[in-house]
Amino acid sequence: MSSFKERADAALADPILKIAVERTAGTAEAKRAVAVDAFPDFEAARDRAAAIKDHVVAHLGAYLEQFEANAVAAGACVHWASTADEACRIVIDICKAAGAKSVARSKSMLGEEIGLPHALAEAGIGRVETDLAEHIIQLADERPSHIIWPAMHKTREQVSALFKAKHRSPHEEETIAAMAESARRELRTQMLGADVGISGANFLIADTGAICTVTNEGNAELSLVPPRVHIVTAGIEKIVPSMPHAIHMLRMLARSATGAALTQYTTFYTGPKRAGDRDGPEEMHIVLVDNGRTKMRAEGLTEMLRCIRCGACMNHCVVFRQIGGHAYGGTYPGPMGSVLTPALDGLKQSRDLPNACTLNGKCQEVCPVRIPLPTLLRGWREKSWREGLEPTSMRWGLGLWAWVARRPALYRLGTGMAVRAMHMLGRKGWISTLPLAGGWTRYRDIPRPAAQTFMAQYKKEERRK
Amino acid sequence: MRTRRVALFVTCLVDLMRPRIGFAAIRALEAAGCEVVVPEGQTCCGQPALNSGDRDHAVALAQQTIAALEPYEAVVVPSGSCAGTIRCHYPELFEHDAAWLPRAQAVAGRTFEIMAWLDEVCGWKPEGVRVDAKATYHDSCSGLRELGIKAQPRRLLKNVEGLSFAPLAGEETCCGFGGTFCVKYPAISNAIVGEKADAIDATGADLLLAGDLGCLMNMAGKLNRKGSKVRAYHAIELIAGMGDGPAIGEEG
Ligand code: SF4
Numbered sequence: 167m168s169s170f171k172e173r174a175d176a177a178l179a180d181p182i183l184k185i186a187v188e189r190t191a192g193t194a195e196a197k198r199a200v201a202v203d204a205f206p207d208f209e210a211a212r213d214r215a216a217a218i219k220d221h222v223v224a225h226l227g228a229y230l231e232q233f234e235a236n237a238v239a240a241g242a243c244v245h246w247a248s249t250a251d252e253a254c255r256i257v258i259d260i261c262k263a264a265g266a267k268s269v270a271r272s273k274s275m276l277g278e279e280i281g282l283p284h285a286l287a288e289a290g291i292g293r294v295e296t297d298l299a300e301h302i303i304q305l306a307d308e309r310p311s312h313i314i315w316p317a318m319h320k321t322r323e324q325v326s327a328l329f330k331a332k333h334r335s336p337h338e339e340e341t342i343a344a345m346a347e348s349a350r351r352e353l354r355t356q357m358l359g360a361d362v363g364i365s366g367a368n369f370l371i372a373d374t375g376a377i378c379t380v381t382n383e384g385n386a387e388l389s390l391v392p393p394r395v396h397i398v399t400a401g402i403e404k405i406v407p408s409m410p411h412a413i414h415m416l417r418m419l420a421r422s423a424t425g426a427a428l429t430q431y432t433t434f435y436t437g438p439k440r441a442g443d444r445d446g447p448e449e450m451h452i453v454l455v456d457n458g459r460t461k462m463r464a465e466g467l468t469e470m471l472r473c474i475r476c477g478a479c480m481n482h483c484v485v486f487r488q489i490g491g492h493a494y495g496g497t498y499p500g501p502m503g504s505v506l507t508p509a510l511d512g513l514k515q516s517r518d519l520p521n522a523c524t525l526n527g528k529c530q531e532v533c534p535v536r537i538p539l540p541t542l543l544r545g546w547r548e549k550s551w552r553e554g555l556e557p558t559s560m561r562w563g564l565g566l567w568a569w570v571a572r573r574p575a576l577y578r579l580g581t582g583m584a585v586r587a588m589h590m591l592g593r594k595g596w597i598s599t600l601p602l603a604g605g606w607t608r609y610r611d612i613p614r615p616a617a618q619t620f621m622a623q624y625k626k627e628e629r630r631k
Numbered sequence: 632m633r634t635r636r637v638a639l640f641v642t643c644l645v646d647l648m649r650p651r652i653g654f655a656a657i658r659a660l661e662a663a664g665c666e667v668v669v670p671e672g673q674t675c676c677g678q679p680a681l682n683s684g685d686r687d688h689a690v691a692l693a694q695q696t697i698a699a700l701e702p703y704e705a706v707v708v709p710s711g712s713c714a715g716t717i718r719c720h721y722p723e724l725f726e727h728d729a730a731w732l733p734r735a736q737a738v739a740g741r742t743f744e745i746m747a748w749l750d751e752v753c754g755w756k757p758e759g760v761r762v763d764a765k766a767t768y769h770d771s772c773s774g775l776r777e778l779g780i781k782a783q784p785r786r787l788l789k790n791v792e793g794l795s796f797a798p799l800a801g802e803e804t805c806c807g808f809g810g811t812f813c814v815k816y817p818a819i820s821n822a823i824v825g826e827k828a829d830a831i832d833a834t835g836a837d838l839l840l841a842g843d844l845g846c847l848m849n850m851a852g853k854l855n856r857k858g859s860k861v862r863a864y865h866a867i868e869l870i871a872g873m874g875d876g877p878a879i880g881e882e883g
Contacts, residue, residue, distance in 0.1 A: 171816070178822050484805045488822040522816050524809025524823075525682060526772035547684030556684065560815070564680055568688035571643070571674040572695055585647055595880040596855055605817035610824065610852030613648065613880040620641050620650035624669055 170518035173493040183319055187490045190318045191481040197425025198478060198532070205421065215418045216536040219472035222372075222405050223463065229372040229405045230454065236375025240437030242450040253455045254285035257364065257397055260451050261291050266361035270389035272379065273297035274366025275313050275475055276401050276455060279497045279510065282364070294356040296385040298349055305332045311491030313498060314423050314477045319490050353385075363390035363447065367400035368474070369415060370452075373408045376436040377452065380416065380429040387433055396438065396447040402454050403471040409434075415474060418534040422476040462509050466545055470505050472535040479529035479539060485522060494519060501529035501539045508546050517555045520546035581619050589617045635753070636666045638703035640696070640742075642713045643675035644844045649879065652844060655871035656709045656745055662871070663755035665707075672699030678716045681724070682810050693721050694731065697738050705752075706742040709867055710843050711774020712810075714744040719777045744774055745867055746842060750783040756790040762874040763793035767836035768866070769827075769850065770803050771843035784842055784866045791869055797834040801827070808849040821853075828853040831861055838878075839863040851879040 168176075177183055202208045222229050234244045247253035261269060269286060271277065271293055286293045295304040299317040303310055305328055310316030317325065326345055330336045333352045337344035365386055367377040377398050379386040390396045406412045420426050439446030462470060480486040480500025491499030496507030496516065504519035520543040529539045550556055570577050591597050592614025599607045606612060616623070637660060645652045657667045677692030696717065700706045708714040718739045725731040749755050766788070774780035788794060807813065807823025827850055831839050839854070839861050841847050851863035862878035877883030 171818075174816070175818055178818055484807060484823045485819055488819055522812070522819065524772070524805050524807060524812045524820075526805035526809065527776035528772070528803075528805065531776060544682070544684070547682070548686050549684070551684035551686070560683065560811075561685075564683055564685050564688065564811075567675070568677070568680055568685070568692060571677075572691055574672055574674055577674045581643075581647055595877070595882045596852075598856075603814070605814040606852070608817060609821035609856065610849065611855045611880065612852055613848060615648045616650050618650070620646040620653040621669075623650050624653070 170493065170495060170516075170522065173495060174489045174522070177489040177493045182321055182324070183490050184488070186319050186321045186324075187487060189321070190312075190315050191487055194424060194477075194481045198422060198481070199425075201421040201425040201427065208421075211414070211418060212534055212536055215415060215474075215534055216472055218406060218411050218414065219403075219474075219535050222407060223403060223468060223471045226402060226405070229407060230402060233370050233372040233375055233405055234454075236373065237437070237452055238375070240375045241440065242375065242437045242452050245451060245453045246456075247453055248456045250280035250455070250457050253280045253399060253453055253457065254282055256453050257282060257399065258285060258289045258291070260395065260397055261286075261289070261362050264362055264395045264449070266291060266395070268292035268294065268356070268360050269362040269364050270294045270296050270357040270360035270393060271300070272363070272365040272381065272386040272389045273300045273316065274364075274399060275310075275497065276366045276399050277364065278310060279401075280399065280455060280457060282399065294353065294360060294389075296353055296357050296389045297381065298346065298383055298385070301349055301353060302328065305329075309492065311499065312477060312480065313475050313502075319492060357385075357389050358392055360389065360393050362395045362397060363393040364397045364399070365390055367398050367404050367452075368419065369412045370400055370405045370454075371409055371412050371434070372405055374434075374436055376434040378412055378416075378432065378434050380419070380432050382424075382430040384431045387431060390435065391445050391447065394447055395449045395451070396435070398435075398450070398452045399455055400452065402456055402459055403473075419474050419476050422478040422532065422534040458509055465509070467505065467509060467542060469537050470502070470509075470542060472537055473502055474535060475502075476534055478532045478534065479537075482528045482532045484524065484526065484528070501543070502537070505539060505542045505546070513546065513550055513553070514555060517546075517550045520544075520550070578619070578621055582622055585615045585619050586617060588612075588615050634664060634666050635705060636668065636703065637705045637707050637748075638700055639667050639669050640673055640676070640700060640706050640708045640713065640717070641669065642708060642710045642844070644848075645709060648848065649844055649865070651873060651876060651883075652709050652865045652867060655865070655868040655873045656707065658873065659745070659749060659757070659867055659871040660707060662757070663749050663753040665753070668703065670699045670703070676713045676716045678713060679811055681716065681720060686724075690724055693724055693735065697721065697731070697734050700738050700742070701734060704741065705748070706738065707745050707748050708742060709745045709865065710845075711744050711771050711778055711780050712843055712845065714742055715773040715777035717742045744778050744780050744842065746783045746787055746870070747778065747780055749870070750786050756787060757870050757872065758790070760790070760870070760872040760874075761792040762838075762869055764837040764874075765795045765797050765835070766838040766840050766869075767797045767799040767831060767834040768802060769799060769806060769831075769839065769841040769846065771841055771846045772805050774842050775803060780842060784840075787870050788840070788866060791874070794869070797836040799834055799836075800830050806846045806850050808846045810845065813849060820849075824849050824853045825857075828857055828859065832859050836861060838869075840866045840869065842866050847879055855880055
């Protein structure tokens with residue numbers, strides 16, 4: 167497997183990727199700013215959103231039990247999975263029991279997290295991704311690069327070429343509308359014949375047992391209502407106490423994600439088809455997935471469980487904007503991914519992620535639930551240092567610096583010498599190559615320091631007085 | 632007016648790379664009626680260790696810095712990120728240390744970024760200072776988001792005669808410095824600062840101003856590499872009337 171740095175280098179060398187990421191994230195950033203400005207008191211609303219999530223995370227067990235009781239009362243089956251594998255196994259078993267040959271899937275990051283697409287393929291069950299961007303990803307045989315725009319790394323020009331190569335009767339006109347029509351033609355027939363519909367949940371409503379999905383394409387409704395069986399996979403942190411809480415979170419989610427006041431489709435599903443209902447699945451299964459969430463609570467990552475997966479942190483991240491989502495290498499990219507991936511995949515293989523961040527704090531500034539992402543990233547850096555995962559050169563360099571810096575007299579002597587040496591290396595005010603600072607001077611010059619440190623000059627002046 | 636006795640925490644970067652900023656700080660503080668002391672025991676606040684996860688060294692350097700600075704009624708720092716380290720992160724470092732927490736909190740509460748100190752605490756503004764140029768301003772992240780440094784430098788700079796302003800597109804966007812980030816992930820850092828340098832060039836300004844030498848070295852170093860004519864100063868240099876001297880990377 168490639169390293170983070172290799173993936174980042176490849177991304178930086180791809181000019182099309184840069185255009186694609188900038189188009190979508192740039193638009194999202196601008197639209198979010200307008201939406202937040204127009205909101206009466208967005209800061210107070212963020213406080214409330216954070217408080218709601220903190221409350222449910224602190225009383226997770228009680229709310230989950232309440233949710234289970236109400237979902238069961240509405241006719242759904244509730245399953246509990248502590249690991250990704252267990253969650254996949256439960257889904258596959260339900261599919262097999264239903265005799266399913268194909269499933270229609272409505273985009274869900276939890277599904278990606280637990281590896282559901284792969285598990286379905288292994289079980290020989292056909293899968294139709296019904297979200298437009300997920301459809302693009304499926305055609306291209308790739309992984310999502312963003313949590314709400316899985317195909318954000320592709321330009322519309324690339325998507326057009328892909329559709330022309332893969333669709334049975336592709337668009338002829340080069341317009342977005344014609345391309346969407348081509349996807350609709352392709353998808354409708356497949357999704358309407360599916361035996362099972364699989365979705366995630368943006369919210370689980372404890373006091374009604376309902377689950378909520380939001381989409382802009384209506385694909386969730388079309389993939390979940392017609393099939394005989396509806397399976398929901400949801401992280402246990404998706405719970406909210408009641409409908410008004412869900413509505414508050416929805417207002418924060420849509421604005422933070424796309425800058426819209428509301429998504430085009432917001433649907434609440436309470437149990438399967440009831441007697442007298444004209445439509446709806448005969449069975450509804452809800453798989454509640456832990457997959458490390460309980461452990462995160464114990465490991466100082468409680469605040470991360472507030473996350474509502476809006477993507478604002480990545481849209482506003484200078485690093486994400488340069489390298490896109492795939493370079494991160496995990497299910498979740500960007501700042502939130504750099505906190506989650508070490509928890510999900512292990513720190514050893516993802517130690518780069520919390521380090522590859524300037525700690526500029528923009529992500530925290532835009533997070534609708536005020537997750538202190540930089541603090542959590544610092545926490546991972548500390549753990550990585552403690553466990554000896556940081557490179558030796560870094561440990562050695564910082565150790566020496568700190569050792570000298572703790573001896574002010576020696577420090578004055580050493581810095582005096584270093585500054586004199588650097589001063590001698592400079593030409594016309596600048597240094598263009600410097601031993602041990604190649605990472606800097608490969609791309610930038612270093613201003614030549616004065617011949618003496620501030621401390622030395624200051625002491626001289628004081629003596630003169 | 633009562634004379635305020637303040638300790639100047641120079642920061643290791645200013646000490647080594649651009650002593651003028653330290654002298655400009657002293658000059659501005661004295662003009663604002665402060666008596667300035669430069670405590671002997673100071674070296675580095677420990678931020679590189681703190682941000683790299685090296686907690687033990689961060690704690691050791693924080694203790695040394697606290698001990699050096701605690702005798703003074705106020706500590707002034709010509710850097711938003713070092714002031715932010717002392718103000719915001721020292722108390723976090725000693726969260727579970729009953730002996731050091733009150734000392735860390737006391738120093739944190741008395742530590743100020745220099746422009747916030749001059750503008751908000753002293754209510755001072757520069758007088759009789761003139762620089763005929765067009766400037767653009769970059770808001771360094773730690774100062775902006777940890778300490779709320781935004782209006783203060785602009786208010787002070789407004790009183791520099793002859794100075795006009797060109798707004799910088801993305802003035803609150805990180806320049807890609809990030810302390811050790813820029814040497815750990817140089818290619819990503821370069822892509823970020825490359826965009827920043829283009830944005831600075833696009834303003835048509837003569838001068839780039841900011842409040843943090845790390846960010847300034849990053850941006851000025853990139854501007855110079857790409858052959859830009861924009862000259863970079865720490866804002867306090869202009870405010871103190873030292874804007875006629877060599878800019879970053881100029882022979883003086
Ligand atoms: S961490 Fe915050 S900003 Fe990022 S996806 Fe989660 S809720 Fe949104």
